[in-house]
Amino acid sequence: MRQSSDSAGFLKRNRHILYLLPWILGFLLFRAGPMLYSFFCSFTDFHLFRGISAYGLMNYRRIAFDPEARRACGLTLKYALICVPLKTAAALFAAVLLSGRLRGIRVFRTLYYIPAILGTSVAAAVLWKAMFRDRGAVNQLLVFLHLPAVSWLSDSHAALWVIILLRVWEFGAPMLLFLAALQQIPQDISDAAALDGAGKAGQFFRITLPLISPVLYYNIMLAFCNAFQEFSAPFVITAGGPRGATGFLSVLLYRSAFTANDMGYACALAWTLFILSAGFSAGFFFFRKRFVFAADEGGIL
């Protein structure tokens, strides 16, 4: 084979490089590079204005022993473990309700999706704060129903639930995915199951759920990824309070990095969050074969 060294010839034979170049550059500059740099920083006491004066494991030791950091890890996990199943179940339930052929069903689909448009926006968080005030809409409703009012924003258990309710309310995005998957299930499969005498519930758990398991898997994984990153809701609604009850890792990370300028510690927190998140993803990949029906070929991942 003759080797031509001129760059024009090289590019002609390797056209793909031109298309991939932006992504490769972005990956190196904005992902791999920063990740490695932050790994290095996490072993220093890097301060934004004072620079580095010491190296060692002090940041990780602080995370392991500092009650605030330990609580942040626990809270982030607890929040994700409550929020993700609730949100996914709500989305699945709504999708099953909305998948049938009914007059006006499109209107309902739209209405159910509206909260999801607001996503992580600050406006939605402010609305939630206004509704869950001591004399806000939610408590007025509770009083109207002769139930005891709850001081949502100053009670440490209730505050976490305020944020969970906000995110569960916005279940529209996973719902759309479930809907698309449900509509792809061929009618004859459920007809055959009905002929074999499967009840509605049996049909759902034995036929429908396995068939949409790739989407279920994807939704759960994405929801966990989003839950670990939750920032705007605790930051806006409760500012991490009351008494640290919603001080998620992301909030602690933000405060350490951009209020205290303690970049080394913040990098260590970021890596802790990364390991937590990556651990979950790895676990999911590991169990994928067991829970996902017929490892899909044309699927999302």
Added chain:
Amino acid sequence: MKPLRRSARSMLLRYLILSAGACILVYPLLWLVIATFRSNQDFSSAGLFPQHPTAEGWKKAFDSYGGQINLLRAIRNTYCIAVPKMLLTLLSATLTAYGFARFQFRGKRILLVLLTATVFLPQTVLYVPQFLLFHRLGWIDSPQYLPLLVPAALASDTVLIVVLIQFFHGIPKTYDEAAKLDGCNSFQTLIYILIPMLRPVLISAGILVLLRSVNDYMGPLLYVKTPVRYPVSVFVKLSMDADSGFAWNRVLAVCCLAMLPQIVLYFAAQRFSAPESGSLQP
């Protein structure tokens, strides 16, 4: 006769459940709109409807804070970030997905593994080191919003790339071959043949990318420091910090107006978009 009545009853039941769900889901937004017309004196009084409706909140919503930033300007700023970000993201992600989907080369497997690995890499993890990078480059508070736009131009939206690769795989390669016979090079094939076929997907992906960057809070919070350049997410937080407690009607009117463009946009785009692209989430 009997089965008909039974199915009618089950249909009625479904409508009832659906309507109840819709009421619960829409109630917060309905409450928001009505609460903006309350006066601050009876803001916390019981009942859904205000006793003395007033438009004071709406009028004050347009007032500026410290003469530097007002709501309309903040909304404009938001779209000055979100629209270029959407276009850059679509462009870079399409090019990357095309490169992965239509070319065979050495090292492709490794690059694909890296690509899918970054799908689940939380952005929160990257904020600190990226901030340090932009700080060193002097991009913090840049009037062109460089820290928000440059990563988008370099295909930072990995989920979109992965989804677009799947859509490229869905188009038979015979189209590419026919285009090649007609004298198209690979770029012309992309522009004239493949992108028009992907148009519905690209439009709905674009809308979701747009919504996501409109809703983004941490990015502007870190990289935009001058009040005149605040986008609406930062402005809403500012307005809440300044006025909640004694001018809730104004805060909620600001919220309402901040939500309005994205909801309108979403519905306007419905006509053009493809339902299959739901795997991208705002």
